Amino acid sequence: MGFNKSKFMEIPRDILIGTNVLEETPDFCDRLNFSGSSLVLTGPNTIEIAGNRVDELLISSGFESETQIVKQATRSEVNKITRSWKNRELDFLVGVGGGKTIDVTKVVSDKLGDLPFVSVPTATSHDGIASGRASILDEEGNKVSVSSTTPIGVIADTSLLSESPWRLTASGIADIISNYTAVKDWHLAKRLRNVEYSSYAAALSEMTAETLLNKTDSLKKGLEETSWVVAKGLISSGVAMSIAGSSRPASGSEHKFSHMLDRIAPEPALHGEQCGVGTIIMMYLHDGDWKKIKNALRSVGAPTDAKSLGIEKKYIIEALQNAHKIRPERYTILGDKGLTKEAAIKVAEKTGVI
Numbered sequence: 001m002g003f004n005k006s007k008f009m010e011i012p013r014d015i016l017i018g019t020n021v022l023e024e025t026p027d028f029c030d031r032l033n034f035s036g037s038s039l040v041l042t043g044p045n046t047i048e049i050a051g052n053r054v055d056e057l058l059i060s061s062g063f064e065s066e067t068q069i070v071k072q073a074t075r076s077e078v079n080k081i082t083r084s085w086k087n088r089e090l091d092f093l094v095g096v097g098g099g100k101t102i103d104v105t106k107v108v109s110d111k112l113g114d115l116p117f118v119s120v121p122t123a124t125s126h127d128g129i130a131s132g133r134a135s136i137l138d139e140e141g142n143k144v145s146v147s148s149t150t151p152i153g154v155i156a157d158t159s160l161l162s163e164s165p166w167r168l169t170a171s172g173i174a175d176i177i178s179n180y181t182a183v184k185d186w187h188l189a190k191r192l193r194n195v196e197y198s199s200y201a202a203a204l205s206e207m208t209a210e211t212l213l214n215k216t217d218s219l220k221k222g223l224e225e226t227s228w229v230v231a232k233g234l235i236s237s238g239v240a241m242s243i244a245g246s247s248r249p250a251s252g253s254e255h256k257f258s259h260m261l262d263r264i265a266p267e268p269a270l271h272g273e274q275c276g277v278g279t280i281i282m283m284y285l286h287d288g289d290w291k292k293i294k295n296a297l298r299s300v301g302a303p304t305d306a307k308s309l310g311i312e313k314k315y316i317i318e319a320l321q322n323a324h325k326i327r328p329e330r331y332t333i334l335g336d337k338g339l340t341k342e343a344a345i346k347v348a349e350k351t352g353v354i
């Protein structure tokens with residue numbers, strides 16, 4: 001009989017971080033006592049950036065390795081990959097790419113009987129790098145956050161990460177900053193709805209956002225130091241989710257807003273970018289220092305309004321009106337009824353988002 005994963009506080013066993021550490025992938029796999037056959041799951045672009053290199057390194061060190069491209073983070077993609085590999089000899093998985101690829105790797109690992117896997121982010125764009133949570137689109141096209149396998153190891157190559165497009169890094173910074181309102185929402189839900197709350201997870205999440213916010217002036221494109229700082233923040237945020245056993249410490253009303261934009265906007269922006277703009281608005285609703293959030297996002301070049309998100313104002317308003325319908329059991333500042341159209345316009349105008 002399997003254990004109930006929600007009772008586990010799973011965190012990665014080993015995290016390798018530093019310059020050119022991708023080259024140490026086979027040694028890292030040895031250290032994790034892996035042997036035999038691996039499957040490298042990677043993205044259509046990231047296969048060239050790191051996926052093929054990981055595959056080559058494993059093969060040249062005596063592992064058997066095959067590669068498969070993950071096209072999208074959907075349930076059908078997960079099922080397709082699982083079906084093709086479930087009767088094959090596989091000892092471990094390696095997820096190489098952005099948030100979507102790593103999320104799919106987590107769920108495939110879960111479906112293959114908790115097959116151990118290593119997370120190899122190619123960008124510091126999201127805080128799922130080290131967490132056991134995954135966001136997957138279901139058959140109706142709705143994003144669902146599921147508990148899945150936590151990576152047993154993480155390889156964060158700061159030289160590779162520092163060469164990724166700055167837009168991805170800025171998005172990851174915004175995903176961390178969004179912890180501010182996620183924690184405020186969680187605390188509110190504890191007071192009003194008596195929900196399960198972890199002070200440790202909340203404190204870690206908030207401290208991670210605070211630490212990064214105080215460093216935004218030093219975060220610069222192409223600087224390896226920046227990749228170190230952001231990667232550590234993303235890992236720390238992932239650990240907060242593991243302690244909580246849910247994404248609560250890193251996902252509140254601002255994430256609901258982003259998930260709703262993913263559903264309704266014809267061309268959504270990046271996950272962290274949308275969450276960052278959501279944080280400005282939700283901070284305003286919480287009567288917090290939303291200007292500080294906005295200035296920090298602006299200073300790293302992350303979007304702060306509809307125009308820089310590349311999303312028409314009407315979708316921002318629609319998303320604000322409907323965000324509360326995402327995962328309705330997760331109580332936030334948006335309440336059970338959400339914002340009226342008038343309130344949505346008002347808050348978006350006041351904060352300069354539209």
Ligand SMILES: NC(=O)C1=CN([C@@H]2O[C@H](COP(=O)(O)OP(=O)(O)OC[C@H]3O[C@@H](n4cnc5c(N)ncnc54)[C@H](OP(=O)(O)O)[C@@H]3O)[C@@H](O)[C@H]2O)C=CC1
Pocket residue numbers: 042043044045046047049073097098099100101103122123125126127128129131133134135160163164165168171175247270271272
């Ligand atoms: N599990 C969790 O706790 C969390 C999950 N998420 C999820 O993660 C996803 C967001 O992740 P994000 O990384 O922003 O989005 P994607 O995974 O969609 O990646 C965005 C794009 O960047 C490309 N890319 C990645 N690395 C590089 C690089 N080094 N150079 C050039 N291009 C690169 C990807 O390539 P390619 O096409 O090859 O993939 C992709 O085209 C969302 O689905 C979100 O829900 C977000 C936060 C937390």
Ligand SMILES: O=C(CO)COP(=O)(O)O
Pocket residue numbers: 127128133134135144145175247250251255
């Ligand atoms: O994006 C996340 C944390 O940053 C995960 O949150 P969700 O559970 O809302 O997908």
Ligand SMILES: [Zn+2]
Pocket residue numbers: 126127175250251255271272275
């Ligand atoms: Zn997020």
